[in-house]
Amino acid sequence: MKLIVFEDQTYENLFPLTYLRPIFELRCGATTLLEKIVHAAGADSAACFVRDWMAESYAEKTDSPVNDLDQLEGDVLLVNGGLLADGAVDLSGLGEDRAVTAGDALVAARVSADTLAEARDGASGENAAETFEAILAALCEKLSADEAEPTMIDAPWLLIRHNVAMLEKDFERLYAGRAGVHGDLHETSCVVGDPDRLYVAESASVGPMVSIDVTDGPIVLEDGVKVLPHTRIEGPTYVGPDCQLHGGKIREGCSFGPACRVGGEVECTIMQGRSNKYHDGFLGHSYLGEWVNLGAMTTNSDLKNDYTGVSVYFKDELVDTGERFLGSFIGDHTKTSIGTLLNTGTIIGVMSNLVFNGALMPKEIPSFCWMINDRPTRGLGFKNMLFTARAAMKRRGLDFSPADERLLAHVRDMVKPKLREAIRKAFKR
């Protein structure tokens, strides 16, 4: 049976994290939502359906077929890419032509070849994404559905809420059977707690005077990880391939995707990958996209002084998340200057540049925005932003493709009215 993972409109709830990636590429625990779905479905891979404007760029980054309608043949298992496959829904045990729903959302459906063929008949749209949507709508009418209460990632803070549990689960699934120190651990470094809760990959190296504390959760140091002297790591924590830990306090609940550089104090934070928080400064209960760079002493608040729930701007409304601890959500390619102070529950778009001037940044900062003297501007413009991003990527031997550039231009056009309005409000006399 073929596995098909799809995005529904929920991706909009996860902006800015999903401006440049499908929802199921978001990280929670040691792996992405997609990797968890593939495992839970008992599959080796999945074909994917994403919003039309994402397809071209995403297709370049994955081996999976993307928006390929030819994949919709034979028996298929359709799974919503916003599902956190934590076992609450038995994907591999779904009956034929049965669906699982949660409110209005189709969570998963096992569809026979005949039913799929019927749904495809007459379903059409202007592009593959729209046609797929039409097929899905037809299927929803045909299939018997059971209402369930799965964990759907339909707001960004849920990634943080579930990260600790997912780190534990992912460790049990992927690393517990091969736990141990397979790489270099300097003789002056120490492991606190049960060594079976630690995985240090063969090509990882841990320098002198490092404390690796697995008392409260497992720790993974993937291939190519370098841990520099005096770093303290608390579990559960996942450090992805080729990350560097620069002597900081890496506290519980952290997930770092590939090639991040991390220092200072970090707690309960997910970094998608290739982002830098190299210097001192606190970052807690936050999610950073790719290619983010936090200047020295950038610090966020993740707890209000009155201990009440943290509010965030969610689809243009300030909503109480109910989370007591919540930090910042920072879109790809965004940079902060030295000393930047981020308020509790701050949302920052993609490709923005925050220049500190002594006060807390506002709780919502649009994409493609330079914050100067507490006011949003368009900075040096889109071309210049691309130039800077390209320079950052080239330092790691990577570059934009024309499809990536088109994706960024699409997002820029999409968010332009919001930035313009923010500028107008801030500067209007």
Next chain:
Amino acid sequence: MADMQDVESRVKQVTSDILGVPVDQISSESRFVQDLNAESIQSIELVAGFEAEFDIEMDEDEALEVKNVGDAITFIAKYVDE
């Protein structure tokens, strides 16, 4: 056609607000950097201020090339006319 006197007075007012220079010390000949002591980052604020004031969107590269108040008035008037 843009009312050039109106554009001029508003350009000077925005310049004054952002650079902290009294309006009466700003002339069409005033150069943003040399005469009004604008720092590079304030050029970006000036562009944002003009765009907000006139509800226009200027080409960033061209806007940042404008060196003095008089040229800014002419440049902005072009967008206001559009």
